[in-house]
Amino acid sequence: xxxxxxxxxxxxxxxxxxxxxxxxxxxxxxxxxxxxxxxxxxxxxxxxxxxxxxxxxxxxxxxxxxxxxxxxxxxxxxxxxxxxxxxxxxxxxxxxxxxxxxxxxxxxxxxxxxxxxxxxxxxxxxxxxxxxxxxxxxxxxxxxxxxxxxxxxxxxxxxxxxxxxxxxxxxxxxxxxxxxxxxxxxxxxxxxxxxxxxxxxxxxxxxxxxxxxxxxxxxxxxxxxxxxxxxxxxx
Amino acid sequence: xxxxxxxxxxxxxxxxxxxxxxxxxxxxxxxxxxxxxxxxxxxxxxxxxxxxxxxxxxxxxxxxxxxxxxxxxxxxxxxxxxxxxxxxxxxxxxxxxxxxxxxxxxxxxxxxxxxxxxxxxxxxxxxxxxxxxxxxxxxxxxxxxxxxxxxxxxxxxxxxxxxxxxxxxxxxxxxxxxxxxxxxxxxxxxxxxxxxxxxxxxxxxxxxxxxxxxxxxxxxxxxxxxxxxxxxxxxxxxxxxxxxxxxxxxxxxxxxxxxxxxxxxxxxxxxxxxxxxxxxxxxxxxxxxxxxxxxxxxxxxxxxxxxxxxxxxxxxxxxxxxxxxxxxxxxxxxxxxxxxxxxxxxxxxxxxxxxxxxxxxxxxxxxxxxxxxxxxxx
Ligand SMILES: Nc1ncnc2c1ncn2[C@@H]1O[C@H](COP(=O)(O)OP(=O)(O)O)[C@@H](O)[C@H]1O
Ligand SMILES: [Mg+2]
Numbered sequence: 001x002x003x004x005x006x007x008x009x010x011x012x013x014x015x016x017x018x019x020x021x022x023x024x025x026x027x028x029x030x031x032x033x034x035x036x037x038x039x040x041x042x043x044x045x046x047x048x049x050x051x052x053x054x055x056x057x058x059x060x061x062x063x064x065x066x067x068x069x070x071x072x073x074x075x076x077x078x079x080x081x082x083x084x085x086x087x088x089x090x091x092x093x094x095x096x097x098x099x100x101x102x103x104x105x106x107x108x109x110x111x112x113x114x115x116x117x118x119x120x121x122x123x124x125x126x127x128x129x130x131x132x133x134x135x136x137x138x139x140x141x142x143x144x145x146x147x148x149x150x151x152x153x154x155x156x157x158x159x160x161x162x163x164x165x166x167x168x169x170x171x172x173x174x175x176x177x178x179x180x181x182x183x184x185x186x187x188x189x190x191x192x193x194x195x196x197x198x199x200x201x202x203x204x205x206x207x208x209x210x211x212x213x214x215x216x217x218x219x220x221x222x223x224x225x226x227x228x229x230x231x232x233x234x235x
Numbered sequence: 236x237x238x239x240x241x242x243x244x245x246x247x248x249x250x251x252x253x254x255x256x257x258x259x260x261x262x263x264x265x266x267x268x269x270x271x272x273x274x275x276x277x278x279x280x281x282x283x284x285x286x287x288x289x290x291x292x293x294x295x296x297x298x299x300x301x302x303x304x305x306x307x308x309x310x311x312x313x314x315x316x317x318x319x320x321x322x323x324x325x326x327x328x329x330x331x332x333x334x335x336x337x338x339x340x341x342x343x344x345x346x347x348x349x350x351x352x353x354x355x356x357x358x359x360x361x362x363x364x365x366x367x368x369x370x371x372x373x374x375x376x377x378x379x380x381x382x383x384x385x386x387x388x389x390x391x392x393x394x395x396x397x398x399x400x401x402x403x404x405x406x407x408x409x410x411x412x413x414x415x416x417x418x419x420x421x422x423x424x425x426x427x428x429x430x431x432x433x434x435x436x437x438x439x440x441x442x443x444x445x446x447x448x449x450x451x452x453x454x455x456x457x458x459x460x461x462x463x464x465x466x467x468x469x470x471x472x473x474x475x476x477x478x479x480x481x482x483x484x485x486x487x488x489x490x491x492x493x494x495x496x497x498x499x500x501x502x503x504x505x506x507x508x509x510x511x512x513x514x515x516x517x518x519x520x521x522x523x524x525x526x527x528x529x530x531x532x533x534x535x536x537x538x539x540x541x542x543x544x545x546x547x548x549x550x551x552x553x554x555x556x557x558x559x560x561x562x563x564x565x566x567x568x569x570x571x572x573x574x575x576x577x578x579x580x581x582x583x584x585x586x587x588x589x590x591x592x593x594x595x596x597x598x599x600x601x602x603x604x605x606x607x608x609x610x611x612x613x
Pocket of ligand 1: 042048049051
């Protein structure tokens, strides 16, 4: 049996010292399986973003361990962690974070260029995936010309273009209206779900929870319970 | 990723333009002032350096530079010649006077009368004609800028007449004399010709120039000349050094250095400040790149390339601007000594680049060390 895409064991994380010390993650045990969309839900400020930063290797946990695809992040040399992020993780942010100076296609090509792929090949792959996401006619436009929903689809294309094994989305629909958000989630679900690929979505938008295979509910730095919405409907 | 970095820079038109302009004007200001200063330094010793065939210079102790030289007393020549260590020595007579061209134009000129037997003391090259042509009394050669001052707008042709005092002189050729500090025409003639223009009765040489015997200790020879004649004696380099010291003591170079320093400071300050704003505004975008697996080293390279892009374009524009303005100045006969030496062009760019790159490197390191997790927060 394959190791889970993400496995967190007793993660603690605090910020600051003395009086200003805040204990944001208070012992997180969490697993996200490959081939599934796992949601991380909970009120604002409960530590969801902090947790995915730790999972992505962008933030060191104060204690506890994270492993991705069976590899322990803490025991990995820093270069390997960067390589793993480059190769195996795709990101979607609430604020899209597209680079305004670049065209839509160039934005999508960034993960490939970061991995030193030739520019022409990278742009070709980027165009192919943009085509699939219905943005084939926007390749050369700057992102600012696009609507929010379109920009988030570009961001989604960028998260998927290098075929990562883990896609991490932080509130991907929070800046979008319901319908547009729904469309983005459909595309994410359709293109990301693959037996070897895990999708981790942070959201407190319960209107999109039905896309989830599992929902980990978080509050005040711990995971309170885990739902399996689709399992309940079939039962 | 480098290409992406440059696209980011170029797309931020306002800042990119501001930085390029800051570099351009800073480089222009520095180069312009440095070029004038370097040209002044060159002109301070131009007529000394032009005399390539006589390394030994003997002059009155009051003399501080070529332009302000007091003639030596007659009889000195023989006493210099008789010193051991002196291979040979000849008189050189310099007279500052007024010349009137045949079109009636009046102009201050410097006349240099060289020993007619040896013809030592002439510039090493003639542009038109040859040294022999000025041996006869009443003939002389003029430098190119001097011709343009005496006969503005007229085509170059010889012979031509000018009048100095009551003497009529025939110009028979053109020397390659270096542009002088005074800016005035330089006329070379034989000493017989010059003596007709000389008003100092018993002083018929301004300098005694000559050479040391091979293997002689130059300093010792100079000392023995001073001991025997009471005159200052030095080699060409020593005279040049004394002239520079004199002009330095007059305070002019200091003014140039102040302007150059202001150019350097404002140029680097504006560029570094604008660049820091640019980097700060693009921190999130660079953090996004980091999150997507761009290494720290690559981020540093991206920011450095942005800095180098601004610098190289600004330096190119600035140097071009200086080249155009100095070229325009040098085409004015009186300012013919103003040139932009390549070392000055390169040196000013290097000074600006060194400071700016240091600042850019610090900023590049800072963004490379940022916490990429900020992408989730902004
Ligand atoms: N770098 C930090 N320094 C100090 N406090 C932080 C930092 N990052 C997050 N926090 C705090 O951690 C808590 C959880 O933040 P976050 O993980 O963003 O929550 P969520 O994503 O669930 O809204 C917040 O109270 C926030 O102020
Ligand atoms: Mg959050």
